[in-house]
Amino acid sequence: MDPSLIYSYIKLRKDFGHQPMFSEVAPVMLDSINPNKQEQRNYCLRNPVHKEVQASATVSENFANTKIIIRQDTGINHYEGGWPKEINFTDEEATARYRRRFERDDTYVDAVLNLYPQFEHYINQNNGLGIYNIYFKEMESENPVEKPSIMINSVYKDQQKRPISCISWTYEDKSKVAISYCDRTFPEFEPLNRDYLCFIWDIENPSDPYTYLSPPTACWQLVCSPASPNVFIGGLEDGKVCVFDTRVQFDPILISPAYIAHRDPVNALLYIPSRLNIEFFSGSTDGKCMWWDMRNISFPIDSLIMSVRIPPGDQISLANSEGVSCLQYDKAFPTKFLCGTDSGLVISVNRKGKTYQELMSGVFYAHDGPVKAVQRSPCSSKFFITCGDWRVNVWSDDLISSPIISGIRHRKQINDVVWAPHRFSGYMSVGDDGKFRFWDLLRRYREPIATMPVCQDRLLKIKPHEDGRLIAIGDAKGVLHLLSLSETLVSSGDGDKQLMTQSFERETRRERILENRVKEIMIKFKTTEDQTDEQEKEEIVEEDPFKLVEDEYRRLVMEEMRHTEINTGHSFSMDDTIRTR
Structure with a gap:
């Protein structure tokens, strides 16, 4: 190593300062501040304290009404064009003559030679990828999962x-x-x-x-x-x-x-x-x-x-x-x-x-x-x-x-x-x-x-x-x-x-x-009611005939007693009259 690239830093031990000596000692109170009663009177205690704290981030959602954009796909069929004005493109002889003259131009030849490698690359890429094939056409499509929203x-x-x-x-x-x-x-x-x-x-x-x-x-x-x-x-x-x-x-x-x-x-x-x-x-x-x-x-x-509820005897009217x-x-x-x-x-x-x-x-x-x-x-x-x-x-x-x-x-x-x-x-x-x-x-x-x-x-x-x-x-x-x-x-x-x-x-x-079950229950209930009514009528008809005669006799005696009281002023009881007779 080149000595000229080396530099030594030298510092004396005395320049480091005193060596710190750590030791465990008891706590020592350095200062004590007592409460100020005068300052305490200027404030009041608030209990309870209500404080709103938002721990999560604030998120807002906005909607904007935009105009409806109607999109439409259109195509162009370029059948014939690019001919000079003096050339009638419907005349085959004129177009063929102009095409032969244009193909002999050096600029045209250079342009075709320059474009040939690029065309060859795209043709080979198309043959290798098969861009017109429909991939995954046999896979069944699934309905999108979407929650209903309004x-x-x-x-x-x-x-x-x-x-x-x-x-x-x-x-x-x-x-x-x-x-x-x-x-x-x-x-x-x-x-x-x-x-x-x-x-x-x-x-x-x-x-x-x-x-x-x-x-x-x-x-x-x-x-x-x-x-x-x-x-x-x-x-x-x-x-x-x-x-x-x-x-x-x-x-x-x-x-x-x-x-x-x-x-x-x-x-x-x-x-x-x-x-x-x-x-x-x-x-x-x-x-x-x-x-x-x-x-x-x-x-x-x-x-x-x-009109669907017409009273009996009335005609259809408002x-x-x-x-x-x-x-x-x-x-x-x-x-x-x-x-x-x-x-x-x-x-x-x-x-x-x-x-x-x-x-x-x-x-x-x-x-x-x-x-x-x-x-x-x-x-x-x-x-x-x-x-x-x-x-x-x-x-x-x-x-x-x-x-x-x-x-x-x-x-x-x-x-x-x-x-x-x-x-x-x-x-x-x-x-x-x-x-x-x-x-x-x-x-x-x-x-x-x-x-x-x-x-x-x-x-x-x-x-x-x-x-x-x-x-x-x-x-x-x-x-x-x-x-x-x-x-x-x-x-x-x-x-x-x-x-x-x-x-x-x-x-x-x-x-x-x-509905049919309710109709059956109603018919059964009606049949039971009819049978009960017939039994009550039979019981009334089968009453004791002697009791009927006795009731008729009592009615006649009561009428005779009322008639006698009116003429003589003497009152009779029902039991005395029955025993006397």
């Missing part, structure tokens, strides 16, 4: 805070939501509804309505035409029906006369699916259903009084009719529809019936109060769901005595129910407790699979979009909540439809067996 997308508020009476989606690519606002309680002293505007909202703009409709009175029902997203049908508070066209004006373009309209507000309004989609029918609490043609609503096509609360029509039954009433009945009506009994083909005693919603199942049109009072029930057309599936009783009333459009076993409900519930009959019978507290106010109406992902819910303060469901709540499994149909059929058979 999210509030947007909120659309009415400045007047009017209750939402009806929700309707438009039939177009970018669907809009049409909302009618009014208080549906009957006024006692003065009108409750003073602002009659109905709003049409664009779901991408929750701040301002897209457009509005101006009916002459409060609008209880609002339905969009399946044929045109600009045409709407309205049911008014004074019993009239009207037609709106937003392309023409905001006011109604057609309105029915007052003398043929309903006597009460229009409580239900539905389109009848047809080739032209120009027919609809309405129902009111006056107990009448009317069929209309949208081209001429000056007079209804047909009408029917919903006096003994049932007030209509909701209607349901399914294109699977062109001549039939379901009618919910204010008295808790669901009436199955057949328009082609010859007699009135055939018209009212079935009467279901559904609920204790008004039937607020009725809808047929997308799984099978033979089954339908109803809501009213505090329950939701599922019924079958083959069994009118009792529901095949009885829902649980809730603490708050249920205001609306609807089937999931594409999930055959699911339905949704809203009520006075402000919660949205999603039920699945194949998974759970007695509790929902997903619950979402939407708001503190009463939820009145629910309307899903036809694709089943977006759900519109209206409350009593005029706020429309737009909810989105996860994929597991939208689509059904491969065998859900078959399993749900089998479940409905099984419950129907079970209820029919129970």
